[in-house]
Amino acid sequence: xxxxxxxxxxxxxxxxxxxxxxxxxxxxxxxxxxxxxxxxxxxxxxxxxxxxxxxxxxxxxxxxxxxxxxxxxxxxxxxxxxxxxxxxxxxxxxxxxxxxxxxxxxxxxxxxxxxxxxxxxxxxxxxxxxxxxxxxxxxxxxxxxxxxxxxxxxxxxxxxxxxxxxxxxxxxxxxxxxxxxxxxxxxxxxxxxxxxxxxxxxxxxxxxxxxxxxxxxxxxxxxxxxxxxxxxxxxxxxxxxxxxxxxxxxxxxxxxxxxxxxxxxxxxxxxxxxxxxxxxxxxxxxxxxxxxxxxxxxxxxxxxxxxxxxxxxxxxxxxxxxxxxxxxxxxxxxxxxxxxxxxxxxxxxxxxxxxxxxxxxxxxxxxxxxxxxxxxxxxxxxx
Amino acid sequence: xxxxxxxxxxxxxxxxxxxxxxxxxxxxxxxxxxxxxxxxxxxxxxxxxxxxxxxxxxxxxxxxxxxx
Numbered sequence: 001x002x003x004x005x006x007x008x009x010x011x012x013x014x015x016x017x018x019x020x021x022x023x024x025x026x027x028x029x030x031x032x033x034x035x036x037x038x039x040x041x042x043x044x045x046x047x048x049x050x051x052x053x054x055x056x057x058x059x060x061x062x063x064x065x066x067x068x069x070x071x072x073x074x075x076x077x078x079x080x081x082x083x084x085x086x087x088x089x090x091x092x093x094x095x096x097x098x099x100x101x102x103x104x105x106x107x108x109x110x111x112x113x114x115x116x117x118x119x120x121x122x123x124x125x126x127x128x129x130x131x132x133x134x135x136x137x138x139x140x141x142x143x144x145x146x147x148x149x150x151x152x153x154x155x156x157x158x159x160x161x162x163x164x165x166x167x168x169x170x171x172x173x174x175x176x177x178x179x180x181x182x183x184x185x186x187x188x189x190x191x192x193x194x195x196x197x198x199x200x201x202x203x204x205x206x207x208x209x210x211x212x213x214x215x216x217x218x219x220x221x222x223x224x225x226x227x228x229x230x231x232x233x234x235x236x237x238x239x240x241x242x243x244x245x246x247x248x249x250x251x252x253x254x255x256x257x258x259x260x261x262x263x264x265x266x267x268x269x270x271x272x273x274x275x276x277x278x279x280x281x282x283x284x285x286x287x288x289x290x291x292x293x294x295x296x297x298x299x300x301x302x303x304x305x306x307x308x309x310x311x312x313x314x315x316x317x318x319x320x321x322x323x324x325x326x327x328x329x330x331x332x333x334x335x336x337x338x339x340x341x342x343x344x345x346x347x348x349x350x351x352x353x354x355x356x357x358x359x360x361x362x363x364x365x366x367x368x369x370x371x372x373x374x375x376x377x378x379x380x381x382x383x
Numbered sequence: 384x385x386x387x388x389x390x391x392x393x394x395x396x397x398x399x400x401x402x403x404x405x406x407x408x409x410x411x412x413x414x415x416x417x418x419x420x421x422x423x424x425x426x427x428x429x430x431x432x433x434x435x436x437x438x439x440x441x442x443x444x445x446x447x448x449x450x451x
Contacts, residue, residue, distance in 0.1 A: 081408070082407065082408055084405060084406075084407040087405040088403075088405050091403065091404060091405055106445050110445070110446060
């Protein structure tokens with residue numbers, strides 16, 4: 001028994017030490033880096049100290065009464081049923097305190113809910129389990145995936161400082177600019193939460209929620225999905241990178257060039273080897289969470305790809321499933337999530353990896369054709 | 384007439400005490416002895432409506448102060 005307790009204690013202690021080593025361990029709310037986050041912090045502290053004062057007064061009176069009127073001194077309980085005056089007083093005092101707290105809270109809420117006069121609009125869409133960022137009127141559109149290696153998640157490698165709080169592409173935003181965030185979701189309810197910005201807003205399919213921020217200091221601010229959204233809810237972090245406006249303009253130009261390069265890549269012809277190399281990267285980033293790094297899946301929810309009749313069978317059906325998903329299953333439509341070259345590469349990879357030796361290569365130009373061919377109605381619906 | 388007004392006023396006070404959540408035992412007994420359930424329900428609905436309107440106006444006023 002004693003041994004078990006000691007083992008448990010040292011285990012807990014080591015957990016604590018690891019926690020300390022990884023990040024400054026703070027219990028309080030962050031003051032953040034925006035005017036709103038500071039007023040939220042100040043509100044929090046004000047209300048906290050009001051609670052402390054109430055606690056001190058109430059418990060002092062209670063403990064003093066218990067001690068002073070103790071039985072050994074011959075205290076006798078005063079027996080009465082009601083006392084209207086006392087009841088009125090102890091109702092009015094909390095009412096007054098609540099109203100006093102409501103005044104600054106309302107002022108902050110009104111500011112928080114005023115996204116007017118924004119200089120930049122970003123649409124944020126929650127997916128199971130990643131975020132999509134669309135810079136409206138800037139022609140920039142990308143997905144942001146968790147980038148923590150699988151080995152760290154399965155305890156095969158040492159966990160790093162930003163374990164589960166790191167992504168492949170940051171949401172880059174300019175400082176000192178009022179940015180309107182439009183939040184929605186593609187599948188289930190998510191919630192976009194960045195404590196340093198004091199923004200936490202539900203992303204609901206079929207609704208657009210509004211929030212806004214004006215970041216004052218350049219830096220990297222991390223957050224998480226705050227609405228339980230399925231098995232990988234903890235694996236879709238938010239990383240905001242705030243940069244000065246000039247640097248942001250440069251980033252915009254770079255991101256556009258990158259998008260154009262991806263589009264151009266789909267136009268040229270690819271060898272099987274090239275597709276396999278690119279496909280493996282895409283697979284590990286996007287598909288491996290469900291279908292597993294070695295293609296064995298987790299049946300029945302996530303079918304195996306090794307020796308799968310779909311993967312070894314008709315290529316058109318395979319392409320259709322990857323592009324459009326499977327209704328009523330966990331298989332998503334990846335047509336918008338990946339570029340044409342990435343789609344072609346990952347399909348080629350699946351058809352030729354782990355002993356699936358079809359020898360078939362899917363040309364990126366074929367995917368471009370498919371995406372354009374039936375993309376007409378979707379473009380109208382998407383705008 | 385004067386008696387009716389007085390009873391009406393007492394009903395209003397009884398409903399307000401209910402809103403507030405504190406009522407003395409003597410008044411509660413008097414309300415049950417002299418009051419009519421229908422009067423309490425009618426005045427309760429009326430006062431609840433007034434309270435809702437008051438909250439709506441309060442929110443409008445707060446928003447106008449906030450400049451929204």
